[in-house]
Amino acid sequence: MKMSTNEASALQDYLYLTTLDGYCPDAFIGGRQAIPPDAHDLWQFAVDMIYRCLQCDFLVINENWTAAHNIEGALEFARLLAKHDPFDSDDFNESGALYWIEPELTASKKTKDxxxxxxxxxxxxxxxxxxxxxxxxxEANGLAYGEILVPVGEGI
Structure with missing residues (x-):
């Protein structure tokens, strides 16, 4: 197992929750909270993990929402999450909430199984x-764990 135990537990819990109901991406960072000391790392983990899970069919994003916002694919969605710091209240309130709170992610059949x-x-x-x-x-999908796939905070 390449993930730390904490990362593995967080991912496992999040995937479990999405088998029960739809959750917004904000759940991947622990929801609305005070800025943690590792905020940048947590943001990066969330963006890359959401992207991996969408690409590998572990998660599904609501297609009506992506169509309404002209978002084409998991990479574009991940880039929007990477552009909007979920811990920056000004950015979040201005436009980040659109991407961190509005979309609904649910478990795929593969994840439920x-x-x-x-x-x-x-x-x-x-x-x-x-x-x-x-x-x-x-790994099989070219998205190996441990690699930064969609760098956060680069004003994409």
Missing amino acids: LIARFQIDLASAACQPLIEHIEDSF
Whole structure:
């Protein structure tokens, strides 16, 4: 497993939650909160992980929302998340909330099947076989974990 235990647990919990209902990307950073000391790293993790999960069919974004906002594909969506700092209240209130709060992400059938197969819930510790399966999928799609895919804060 390449992810740290904390990262694996966060991803696993988020994927589990999206099997229950749609969640906004903001959930990937822990929701609205005071600016944590590792805000930039958390932002980067969220953007790259959302992008990987969309590209590898672990998550699905509401197509009506993307069509209404003329967003074509996971990469364009990830670039918009990367452009808008979720911890900068001015940017967030001006336009960032459109991308961090409005869209709904849900688990794909593949994710629902994996969560059921490994019997995951919020009380579950990071499940190494599940995370390794996810990491293998990332790798097979050219989105290896540990690489920055969509740099945040570069005014894209």
